[in-house]
Every structure is written in structure tokens, then in C-alpha cells.
Amino acid sequence: MTTALITGATSGIGAAFARRLARDGHDVVLVARDAERLRRNATELHDRHGIEASVLAADLATDEGIASVEERLGDRRHPVDLLVNNAGFGHRGRYLEVPVEDELRMLKVHCEAVLRLTSAAAEVMRERGRGGVVNVASVAAFLPRGTYGASKAWVVQFTQGAARDLGRSGVRLMALCPGFVRTEFHRRAGMAAENVPGWMWLDADRVVDTAMTDLARGKSLSIPDPRYKALMGIARLAPRGLVGRASSTTGRFSPR
Numbered sequence: 160m161t162t163a164l165i166t167g168a169t170s171g172i173g174a175a176f177a178r179r180l181a182r183d184g185h186d187v188v189l190v191a192r193d194a195e196r197l198r199r200n201a202t203e204l205h206d207r208h209g210i211e212a213s214v215l216a217a218d219l220a221t222d223e224g225i226a227s228v229e230e231r232l233g234d235r236r237h238p239v240d241l242l243v244n245n246a247g248f249g250h251r252g253r254y255l256e257v258p259v260e261d262e263l264r265m266l267k268v269h270c271e272a273v274l275r276l277t278s279a280a281a282e283v284m285r286e287r288g289r290g291g292v293v294n295v296a297s298v299a300a301f302l303p304r305g306t307y308g309a310s311k312a313w314v315v316q317f318t319q320g321a322a323r324d325l326g327r328s329g330v331r332l333m334a335l336c337p338g339f340v341r342t343e344f345h346r347r348a349g350m351a352a353e354n355v356p357g358w359m360w361l362d363a364d365r366v367v368d369t370a371m372t373d374l375a376r377g378k379s380l381s382i383p384d385p386r387y388k389a390l391m392g393i394a395r396l397a398p399r400g401l402v403g404r405a406s407s408t409t410g411r412f413s414p415r
């Protein structure tokens with residue numbers, strides 16, 4: 160029996176990872192702040208799939224929260240085989256409209272927590288000669304999109320660099336870069352995402368299925384859906400100013 164630990168498992172992409180991994184027969188450890196919601200998800204996964212589902216309530220914007228998950232990942236008697244660093248959030252405002260404390264909180268959750276949890280997990284995985292880490296970034300990593308895009312660019316660079324460094328260790332690391340996914344993300348951030356065209360929306364379960372296939376193939380970067388692969392190809396070739404304008408007005412600044 161293998162164990163997967165998923166952060167941000169109360170809703171959206173994290174909950175979809177938990178469903179998929181439980182269905183595949185993995186025990187799961189669900190991490191987020193809302194303990195009650197995590198317990199409901201864990202009970203449902205246990206009842207439906209007969210796996211062990213445990214809950215670890217932690218705020219990854221705090222040192223104590225990160226440390227409690229590091230401790231679980233470092234437990235060599237109950238090793239974690241797959242870590243999914245997925246917890247995250249967006250801000251609605253442009254630069255200087257978002258308080259600096261909120262930007263720092265984002266860097267703590269998107270970068271510091273990802274670095275510390277990946278390192279805690281990868282250490283044990285390297286000793287065991289096997290394991291996997293999926294770090295959820297975004298296509299925003301490839302676009303000029305404030306601290307959000309910058310933090311996700313860090314996730315991609317860090318993950319691909321670590322994947323190369325641990326190349327012969329049996330530990331696989333992959334950055335997952337979805338486009339717009341129907342989750343609680345935009346509502347929580349107070350973004351009215353109505354100006355995002357319908358064809359741009361992805362389904363969280365499908366995103367996760369693609370991620371699992373790409374991880375099994377040994378990829379270090381996964382961009383689910385051919386539409387976004389094509390868009391990112393165009394974005395790489397298009398003038399930077401044009402890409403920036405399109406990125407900053409799509410699903411970000413429209414009124415509540």
C-alpha cells in the first residue's frame with residue numbers, strides 16, 4: 160500500500176487529486192486549513208474506496224503549519240510515496256493594490272512551503288530510492304502576471320531543476336501547469352471570471368488524469384490540454400507587451 164499527501168485537498172484540483180489517488184488504491188493524507196471539510200472528504204474517500212484517509216489541518220502560510228507537514232513527510236515509519244504540493248490562491252488586484260503582507264503570504268504558501276515540503280519528502284524518497292512530487296504551478300508561470308505568475312515561475316524552475324539534480328535517484332518531480340480550471344479559486348480571490356471564454360475552462364478531474372499520465376511518463380513539466388500547449392507556444396513567440404496586456408485583463412481585474 161502506498162501513501163499520497165495532498166495539500167489544498169478541501170476543494171478544486173487538490174480534491175480531484177485525492178479522489179483519483181484514492182480510486183487508484185493509495186492511502187491519502189489530506190492537508191488544508193478547514194479541518195471539518197477535510198474530515199468530510201476523508202470519510203467519503205474511505206467509505207467509497209476502502210483506503211485509509213487521514214487529515215492534517217495546517218495553515219501553510221505559517222511556520223508552524225509548514226513544520227507540522229514537514230514532520231509528517233519526515234516520518235520514516237509511515238513514508239509518503241507521492242507528495243502533491245497544490246495549496247494556493249490568487250489575488251484580484253494589480254501591483255500596489257494588493258497589500259505587501261498579502262503578497263508575502265502568497266510567497267510563503269506558493270514558494271517557501273513548496274520548497275520545505277518538497278525537501279522533507281524528497282530526502283526520505285531518495286533514501287528509499289523511489290517516490291514522486293507534483294508541484295502545482297500554472298500557465299501563469301510563463302506570463303507577466305504579478306506576484307502570482309512570478310511565484311508559479313519559481314515553482315516551475317525549482318521543480319525542473321530539482322528533477323534534474325535527483326535524476327538518478329528514483330525520485331520523480333514534476334511541475335503541473337494548468338490553464339483556467341473550474342474550482343473555488345476565482346470566487347475566493349474575488350475575481351469575476353466571466354470574461355474568460357468558455358473554451359478556456361478545464362475540468363479538475365481531467366487535469367489530474369493528464370498529470371498522473373505525464374508523471375508516469377517521467378515528464379518534469381505537464382501542461383494539460385492541447386489548447387494550452389498551443390497557447391503557450393504562441394505566447395513564447397508573441398511580443399511580450401501583447402502577451403502582458405492579454406494576460407492582465409483575462410479573468411483577473413474584472414469587477415466583483
Ligand SMILES: NC(=O)c1ccc[n+]([C@@H]2O[C@H](COP(=O)([O-])OP(=O)(O)OC[C@H]3O[C@@H](n4cnc5c(N)ncnc54)[C@H](OP(=O)(O)O)[C@@H]3O)[C@@H](O)[C@H]2O)c1
Nearest residue numbers: 167169171172191192193219246247297339340342343344
Ligand atoms: N483554478 C485555476 O484556474 C488554476 C489554474 C492554474 C493553477 N491553479 C493552482 O491550483 C492550485 C489549487 O487551486 P484550485 O484552483 O483548486 O483552488 P481552490 O478550489 O480555491 O483550492 C485551493 C486549496 O488550497 C487550500 N489553501 C489555500 N490557502 C491555504 C493555506 N494557507 N494553507 C493550507 N491550505 C491552503 C484551500 O483549502 P483551505 O481553504 O481549507 O485551507 C483549498 O483546498 C493552486 O496552487 C492554484 O494556484 C489554479
